Amino acid sequence: DAGVIQSPRHEVTEMGQEVTLRCKPISGHDYLFWYRQTMMRGLELLIYFNNNVPIDDSGMPEDRFSAKMPNASFSTLKIQPSEPRDSAVYFCASSEQGSGNTIYFGEGSWLTVV
C-alpha cells in the first residue's frame, strides 16, 4: 500500500494568498484526520471525517480554514487568506474502524507563510 499521500510536501506562500493542501488516504480507510503541528502548540487535531462526512471540526482555528472530502479517496484543507501564524506542518492521517483505529500519517505538508 502506498500509505497516506499528501501534497505539496513544501509550500512557501505570501500572506493573503490561498493555500490548498491535498490528501489521499489509504484505500479502504473510513476515517480521515487533519492535524497541525507547531513548536508552540504541538500536535493539534483540526478536523476529522468518517465516510466523507465531517464529524468534528472544533479544532479548526477560524473561518479562514475549511476542509472538504468530496469522495473516499481525496480531501483538501484550504486556508484563505493565509497568515504568517499559519506556518506549520499539516499532517493528514487515516484509519479504519475495523483495524482498531490505528492511525497512519502522511509525511506532512510543510507550509511557510511570509
Add this chain to the structure above:
Amino acid sequence: AQSVSQHNHHVILSEAASLELGCNYSYGGTVNLFWYVQYPGQHLQLLLKYFSGDPLVKGIKGFEAEFIKSKFSFNLRKPSVQWSDTAEYFCAVISYSSASKIIFGSGTRLSIRP
C-alpha cells in the same frame, strides 16, 4: 475533560541508559492506547499499540509499554537506548465513547548523547 498527559517534555539520556516515558489518560471505560514516534523532520509512525489482552505490549526497535488500568497509565520503556532513538514520542488514546477521535499527548522529546 478527556486528556492525555505526558509529564516529561524533554528527556536527555546517554547511550545504553534505560528509558521510561510516562503517559497518563483521563478516560473511563474501554480504551485503545498507542505510542507514536516522530524522528527529526519526519512524520509520526506507530511504535506500538494496546487493544486488549496482555497488558505488556512489545513494539518495534526494542520498545515496550505496560498498560496499568488502575493507574490509567501506559508508560513506554526501553532497557538500553541508542543514539538513533533520538526523536519525539507521542502517547495517544482512543476511547470507545469518543467516536474514534484519537487524542494525542503533548509529546516527549528524547535526546540521546552519543
